[in-house]
Amino acid sequence: MAVISVENLTHTYSIGTPFERTAIQELSVTIRQGESICILGHTGSGKSTFVQHLNALLQPSSGRVLIDGEDINKDKISRRDVKRRVGLVFQYPEYQLFEETVAEDIAFGPKNMKLPKEEIEERVLEAAGFTGVDKALFTRSPLELSGGQKRRIAIAGVIAMRPEVLILDEPTAGLDPAGSRQIMDNIRSYREKSGATVMIVSHNMVDAARYCKRIIVFNHGMICMDGTPEEIFSRSEELTGIGLDVPKAAELAMALRRRGIELEGPVFTHEQLLRAVRRAAEVPVC
Amino acid sequence: MLKDITLGQYFPGDTPVHRLDPRTKLILVVVYIIALFNAKGWASYAVMIAVTLLCMWISKISLKNIFKGLKPMMFIIALTALLNIFYTQGTPIREGWIITWEGIDRAVKMMLRITLLITGTFLLTYTTSPMALTDGLEKLFSPLKKLKVPVHEMTLMMSMALRFIPTLIEETDKIMSAQKARGADFETGSLIERAKALLPILVPLFVSAFRRADELAIAMESRCYHGGEGRTHMKQLQFTGLDIAAFLLGAVFLAGIFIMKRFGL
Ligand SMILES: Nc1ncnc2c1ncn2[C@@H]1O[C@H](COP(=O)(O)OP(=O)(O)OP(=O)(O)O)[C@@H](O)[C@H]1O
Numbered sequence: 001m002a003v004i005s006v007e008n009l010t011h012t013y014s015i016g017t018p019f020e021r022t023a024i025q026e027l028s029v030t031i032r033q034g035e036s037i038c039i040l041g042h043t044g045s046g047k048s049t050f051v052q053h054l055n056a057l058l059q060p061s062s063g064r065v066l067i068d069g070e071d072i073n074k075d076k077i078s079r080r081d082v083k084r085r086v087g088l089v090f091q092y093p094e095y096q097l098f099e100e101t102v103a104e105d106i107a108f109g110p111k112n113m114k115l116p117k118e119e120i121e122e123r124v125l126e127a128a129g130f131t132g133v134d135k136a137l138f139t140r141s142p143l144e145l146s147g148g149q150k151r152r153i154a155i156a157g158v159i160a161m162r163p164e165v166l167i168l169d170e171p172t173a174g175l176d177p178a179g180s181r182q183i184m185d186n187i188r189s190y191r192e193k194s195g196a197t198v199m200i201v202s203h204n205m206v207d208a209a210r211y212c213k214r215i216i217v218f219n220h221g222m223i224c225m226d227g228t229p230e231e232i233f234s235r236s237e238e239l240t241g242i243g244l245d246v247p248k249a250a251e252l253a254m255a256l257r258r259r260g261i262e263l264e265g266p267v268f269t270h271e272q273l274l275r276a277v278r279r280a281a282e283v284p285v286c
Numbered sequence: 287m288l289k290d291i292t293l294g295q296y297f298p299g300d301t302p303v304h305r306l307d308p309r310t311k312l313i314l315v316v317v318y319i320i321a322l323f324n325a326k327g328w329a330s331y332a333v334m335i336a337v338t339l340l341c342m343w344i345s346k347i348s349l350k351n352i353f354k355g356l357k358p359m360m361f362i363i364a365l366t367a368l369l370n371i372f373y374t375q376g377t378p379i380r381e382g383w384i385i386t387w388e389g390i391d392r393a394v395k396m397m398l399r400i401t402l403l404i405t406g407t408f409l410l411t412y413t414t415s416p417m418a419l420t421d422g423l424e425k426l427f428s429p430l431k432k433l434k435v436p437v438h439e440m441t442l443m444m445s446m447a448l449r450f451i452p453t454l455i456e457e458t459d460k461i462m463s464a465q466k467a468r469g470a471d472f473e474t475g476s477l478i479e480r481a482k483a484l485l486p487i488l489v490p491l492f493v494s495a496f497r498r499a500d501e502l503a504i505a506m507e508s509r510c511y512h513g514g515e516g517r518t519h520m521k522q523l524q525f526t527g528l529d530i531a532a533f534l535l536g537a538v539f540l541a542g543i544f545i546m547k548r549f550g551l
């Protein structure tokens with residue numbers, strides 16, 4: 001069980017130089033076990049900075065990050081241990097692959113945890129299964145694979161550590177729609193099977209709505225909205241104001257509802273809209 | 287962490303020193319160094335220090351930043367000072383001691399000389415962007431082109447190297463964070479273990495450096511880059527009144543130091 005609570009977190013880069021820049025300020029948020037969270041926000045709003053605090057890669061300039069009530073920056077040991085509990089997949093993680101074979105690269109995390117050999121092998125197989133990495137690739141060099149395959153291997157490398165909290169910074173950046181959907185489905189199946197908390201940083205509204213139950217919106221280093229997709233997307237003007245936009249389907253659904261057309265269930269994607277409209281058409285409008 | 291390396295870093299600003307033509311600054315640094323090596327007496331050193339502090343004050347570079355840059359050189363400075371203290375002949379400060387007054391005098395001057403030398407060059411790199419610096423160098427050395435010295439190519443290589451240092455540092459930082467997130471440990475263990483721990487950083491770094499070099503070459507070629515022949519610059523270097531004033535001050539300063547040397551000050 002891991003409950004993360006962030007208290008008044010502020011981070012300033014390059015303190016004391018002309019390049020000083022406060023990336024996030026006075027953030028407070030609580031994340032419960034098993035949640036699926038999406039973090040949205042314009043470029044430079046502090047999303048990546050924020051997630052790097054959750055596994056102690058960055059230390060707060062002020063404020064605290066607690067897991068189950070314990071400060072993760074208490075000492076060196078807890079800073080190390082938190083990296084095993086909170087797995088972070090960076091933006092463009094394929095640039096961190098370095099081993100000679102795919103299997104060895106996935107095993108890098110578990111190896112650092114000093115696990116026995118059999119356990120490492122088991123975890124590599126499991127992680128590869130979750131991310132759809134074919135066993136035939138295990139002996140290939142990760143550097144000669146396609147971008148999408150590399151991305152999966154990098155994600156598998158983190159999943160192999162069996163983190164209780166899995167954080168992915170823009171996992172689908174630069175992939176085609178089919179590739180990104182596959183990766184998002186893989187991540188969802190990992191969450192469902194392992195019960196881990198999943199946090200996804202994204203620019204993609206449809207993904208956010210489809211895969212996450214909670215959306216946190218960042219604006220200039222602060223949290224400006226926090227709620228379910230329905231709640232967030234009903235504030236479309238505000239979203240547009242901070243440089244984000246609501247999925248087209250959600251916007252259309254809202255417009256229809258305003259006109260008095262009853263649409264069932266959450267409507268964020270084209271498929272959901274189509275289904276809801278079909279169903280609404282069966283019921284005569286009076 | 288790696289970002290703390292200040293060597294060769296540029297601090298943007300809008301002071302008169304920042305606005306000087308890079309060629310002026312390059313020449314004045316040479317003047318400064320010549321002056322420094324001709325300063326003999328304490329009075330000349332006092333003038334050197336005053337001039338250095340004045341330049342720092344005008345260019346709004348704080349002592350703290352200079353010290354940060356000096357830190358890696360501390361060892362060499364201390365060693366030189368120690369050697370000078372112990373190996374200089376003269377009158378001992380106490381009967382029977384090997385430390386001499388002359389030794390202390392030389393040691394302090396030596397320390398000052400190295401510190402000032404580094405400070406002077408830092409003032410140049412802190413106030414001049416790498417691009418301006420290489421432009422200035424190219425212009426200054428362009429007469430050598432007549433002797434078939436590939437000045438343009440050399441400065442282009444230099445500016446590219448300078449351009450990519452911050453990028454590579456940033457990349458190293460990123461890769462390090464990513465590997466740390468996978469449990470890599472760079473801080474503990476024996477020397478061999480730590481050397482091995484560098485592999486997960488070096489491999490991706492080299493891969494991306496080669497990729498970048500490749501992309502850059504393609505980008506340059508597709509924009510029809512073909513070397514220095516007939517190329518013009520977007521920002522033409524231009525001497526202004528400020529530069530003339532700086533040259534005059536530099537000349538007065540150098541003359542002053544030489545006159546003081548003449549009188550043994
Ligand atoms: N290593 C760093 N050093 C200095 N400043 C940084 C560093 N990393 C980020 N910043 C600054 O902090 C701010 C927040 O950056 P961050 O990377 O957290 O944004 P982001 O929301 O992840 O953006 P994006 O969507 O583009 O990934 C930016 O203004 C950025 O310039």
Ligand SMILES: [Mg+2]
Pocket residue numbers: 047048049091169
């Ligand atoms: Mg980011």
